[in-house]
Amino acid sequence: MSPKGSFPELTSGRRPVGVVSFAQYDNVRREDARNEVEMLLPVVTEVFGNIGITKDDVGFICSGSTDYLIGGPFSFVAALDAVGVWPPRAESHVEMDGAWALYEAWVLLQEGEIDAALVYAFGRSSMGDLSQVLAVQLDPYYLAPLWPDPTALAALQAQAMIDTGGGCGGACAAGARRSRKAALSNPKAQVAYDRSAEALLKEDYAVAPLRRHALPPLTDGCAAVVLAAGDKAYEWCERPAFITGIDHRIETHSVGARDLTVSPSTRVAGEKAGVGAKKVDIAELHAPFAHQELILSAALGLGDGVSLNPSGGALAANPMMSAGLIRIGEAAQRIWSGDADRAVAHATSGPCLQQNLVAVLEGV
Amino acid sequence: MAERCAVIGVGQTVCKSKREDVSIAGLVREAAVMALEDAGLGFGDIDAVVVGKAPDMFEGVMMPELYLAPALGAVGKPMFRVHTAGSVGGSTSLVAAHLVASGVHERVLTVAFEKQSDSDAMWALSVPQPFSAPLLAGAGGYFAPIIRSYMRRSGAPRDIGMMVAVKDRLHALKNPYAHLHLPDISMQMVEESIMLWDPLHYLESCPSSDGAAAMVIGSEKAAGSAQAATGRPPAWIHGMAMRSEPTMFAGRDQVNPRASRDCAADLYKQAGITNPRADFDMAEVYVPFSWYEPMWLESLGFCDEGDGWKLTQSGATSMVENGDIPWNCSGGVLSSNPIGASGMLRFLETALQVRGLAGEHQVDGVRRALGQAYGGGSQFFAMWVVASEKP
Numbered sequence: 001m002s003p004k005g006s007f008p009e010l011t012s013g014r015r016p017v018g019v020v021s022f023a024q025y026d027n028v029r030r031e032d033a034r035n036e037v038e039m040l041l042p043v044v045t046e047v048f049g050n051i052g053i054t055k056d057d058v059g060f061i062c063s064g065s066t067d068y069l070i071g072g073p074f075s076f077v078a079a080l081d082a083v084g085v086w087p088p089r090a091e092s093h094v095e096m097d098g099a100w101a102l103y104e105a106w107v108l109l110q111e112g113e114i115d116a117a118l119v120y121a122f123g124r125s126s127m128g129d130l131s132q133v134l135a136v137q138l139d140p141y142y143l144a145p146l147w148p149d150p151t152a153l154a155a156l157q158a159q160a161m162i163d164t165g166g167g168c169g170g171a172c173a174a175g176a177r178r179s180r181k182a183a184l185s186n187p188k189a190q191v192a193y194d195r196s197a198e199a200l201l202k203e204d205y206a207v208a209p210l211r212r213h214a215l216p217p218l219t220d221g222c223a224a225v226v227l228a229a230g231d232k233a234y235e236w237c238e239r240p241a242f243i244t245g246i247d248h249r250i251e252t253h254s255v256g257a258r259d260l261t262v263s264p265s266t267r268v269a270g271e272k273a274g275v276g277a278k279k280v281d282i283a284e285l286h287a288p289f290a291h292q293e294l295i296l297s298a299a300l301g302l303g304d305g306v307s308l309n310p311s312g313g314a315l316a317a318n319p320m321m322s323a324g325l326i327r328i329g330e331a332a333q334r335i336w337s338g339d340a341d342r343a344v345a346h347a348t349s350g351p352c353l354q355q356n357l358v359a360v361l362e363g364v
Numbered sequence: 365m366a367e368r369c370a371v372i373g374v375g376q377t378v379c380k381s382k383r384e385d386v387s388i389a390g391l392v393r394e395a396a397v398m399a400l401e402d403a404g405l406g407f408g409d410i411d412a413v414v415v416g417k418a419p420d421m422f423e424g425v426m427m428p429e430l431y432l433a434p435a436l437g438a439v440g441k442p443m444f445r446v447h448t449a450g451s452v453g454g455s456t457s458l459v460a461a462h463l464v465a466s467g468v469h470e471r472v473l474t475v476a477f478e479k480q481s482d483s484d485a486m487w488a489l490s491v492p493q494p495f496s497a498p499l500l501a502g503a504g505g506y507f508a509p510i511i512r513s514y515m516r517r518s519g520a521p522r523d524i525g526m527m528v529a530v531k532d533r534l535h536a537l538k539n540p541y542a543h544l545h546l547p548d549i550s551m552q553m554v555e556e557s558i559m560l561w562d563p564l565h566y567l568e569s570c571p572s573s574d575g576a577a578a579m580v581i582g583s584e585k586a587a588g589s590a591q592a593a594t595g596r597p598p599a600w601i602h603g604m605a606m607r608s609e610p611t612m613f614a615g616r617d618q619v620n621p622r623a624s625r626d627c628a629a630d631l632y633k634q635a636g637i638t639n640p641r642a643d644f645d646m647a648e649v650y651v652p653f654s655w656y657e658p659m660w661l662e663s664l665g666f667c668d669e670g671d672g673w674k675l676t677q678s679g680a681t682s683m684v685e686n687g688d689i690p691w692n693c694s695g696g697v698l699s700s701n702p703i704g705a706s707g708m709l710r711f712l713e714t715a716l717q718v719r720g721l722a723g724e725h726q727v728d729g730v731r732r733a734l735g736q737a738y739g740g741g742s743q744f745f746a747m748w749v750v751a752s753e754k755p
Contacts, residue, residue: 014467061608067447068426072491073419074449077740081610088623091608091744092455095420095427095447104444104459110466111366137426141387144425250443252434268440350430355443 011274018233018240022329027317040082059114064098098325099347122222123320183312221319241332245273370598373403373580389435407437416456417704450739453707454746508561525654536695575702603635707737
């Protein structure tokens with residue numbers, strides 16, 4: 001174990017950047033009493049308060065969200081009021097999961113002009129019919145007119161796994177059971193229970209071959225992370241979760257043009273991020289559907305010794321545009337506490353795991 | 365420390381009210397292929413793709429980068445989608461440049477677009493939100509009171525806006541990619557066009573365009589290779605800055621936003637600019653409504669506060685009148701406005717100018733140029749400086 005104050009070896013980039021604080025909303029099915037700004041304000045306050053800093057201490061702010069969830073342009077504009085950019089700040093936004101906003105901040109931190117960044121993300125699935133909204137995410141000429149919702153597309157993927165002899169039913173139920181039971185220890189989880197795999201396999205199909213337990217919940221939520229580079233990370237955090245590797249890749253869009261049973265973009269991103277270089281203790285995988293956890297852990301080469309989704313993962317809470325950032329935060333938390341020394345965090349975007357980001361976090 | 369980076373390829377489509385001849389993928393590919401060819405590269409040479417565009421309701425496709433991945437050669441690569449409202453074309457360019465300046469990538473393809481004829485931009489901007497009183501329709505409705513405030517503060521004569529409207533459309537006549545080609549444009553024609561939001565006449569407003577813009581941004585090494593292969597020089601990036609401020613904060617100056625001034629100050633410090641009017645040879649600045657030219661002239665330090673309208677009136681910003689600091693030689697946003705792309709069009713036009721590749725609207729001897737984009741309620745700013753020499 002290296003002396004405190006030292007930095008781990010980097011696979012990606014040239015400047016050590018650590019996740020030093022994390023906060024998330026109490027994930028709920030429907031937040032009726034607060035809008036995005038009112039949800040983000042306590043989360044941003046907490047993420048700064050955890051480490052005793054203010055917005056004046058960060059040099060860049062980046063967020064992830066999508067306008068379509070609220071059915072209006074510029075949902076991210078109002079959300080910025082939760083931070084209060086006065087005096088004006090360097091700030092940007094991606095119409096993607098906050099994990100990609102974190103990536104953008106990580107890139108900027110590599111240049112050395114700034115030492116810290118705030119990243120946040122939010123998504124309220126309750127504002128519309130998420131199935132319809134996500135169908136509009138598809139190729140507008142060939143796919144969207146069929147209105148395939150994400151559950152139906154995921155079911156195609158699960159069926160492909162069954163057709164090629166890959167496990168699904170039993171393995172998915174086991175994974176879902178594990179996630180939802182782990183979620184009982186997660187105060188932010190929305191869906192948590194302790195039920196046997198046999199009981200889960202007796203559930204009705206939602207869309208065959210996916211049963212209810214294999215689906216993510218619909219969630220309103222938001223999250224925030226503070227990144228700090230170099231010595232600044234140790235100024236604010238006893239044991240920063242350093243990002244030693246981070247990479248993301250995208251595959252082709254059409255679900256008919258891909259082998260849905262594997263995730264080559266996750267495999268490549270994992271290789272570039274150096275997942276396999278050392279032992280992995282935990283992996284927080286953004287798998288909205290239970291069978292996807294199997295695909296992702298295979299793509300990342302994670303063996304039986306790795307604890308998967310100790311937070312309960314996206315099956316416990318799935319706030320749109322935030323669940324990926326939350327995986328990074330959850331992984332970081334377990335490094336701060338000493339429960340893990342090395343963690344993988346993953347985020348996904350698009351139908352059937354089209355785009356994937358992998359980060360490796362290490363505590364010294 | 366930041367690595368040197370440069371624009372090594374530029375591409376853009378003709379902007380039209382409706383590009384009914386192409387799908388969204390077809391539209392962006394036009395610009396992307398042109399940028400790659402300009403850089404002497406193929407899709408296989410690109411390390412990452414950064415897409416930028418404005419609200420997705422403008423096309424009715426959520427997160428279109430997912431659908432566009434194969435069309436932009438992004439399969440197997442990192443792909444990003446930036447969205448910072450109207451400044452997005454500019455901020456997208458900066459995100460792409462930072463991927464190179466940070467040393468993460470060597471060559472990045474960046475594309476910004478809007479195919480807003482697929483939907484209705486004015487409606488998409490005006491969707492009522494819960495607990496918010498609908499105060500306006502369309503962007504011009506938001507800016508008109510701010511413009512009137514500028515006119516009152518500065519004492520500017522009422523025809524200054526119309527001068528900008530004429531000037532930018534005259535510039536556009538020399539830009540084959542511009543949407544509006546109005547050879548008969550005149551002060552009278554502008555004044556006789558219908559008043560939309562006082563003082564903005566119809567012809568003082570930007571058009572609604574379909575269009576795409578693209579650049580290839582490369583490292584110093586990539587720039588050297590591109591120049592050796594094509595004979596075309598790079599446009600070196602000397603400074604990049606972004607600033608945001610809140611929408612409704614009571615302490616804002618909406619006419620001359622602090623975010624604009626702070627952003628420019630940061631940028632000028634990076635690029636060694638002390639006298640913008642003298643240090644720049646031209647500028648491409650986001651002027652979607654005529655009066656924003658005098659307002660940005662002041663905010664960006666090209667003259668003292670209150671004097672922007674005098675600079676416009678003197679012809680200093682007109683290429684046609686051989687002004688010393690021509691602005692928007694491409695015709696600007698007033699002549700083409702595919703909303704998501706307009707910021708990138710500003711940035712790529714500055715790159716064309718310092719590379720000497722702007723064709724008929726080239727200003728002689730451009731060595732250093734300013735690109736600026738703004739968005740939202742005059743609250744998001746993205747700016748850069750490019751030059752013909754290495755920083």
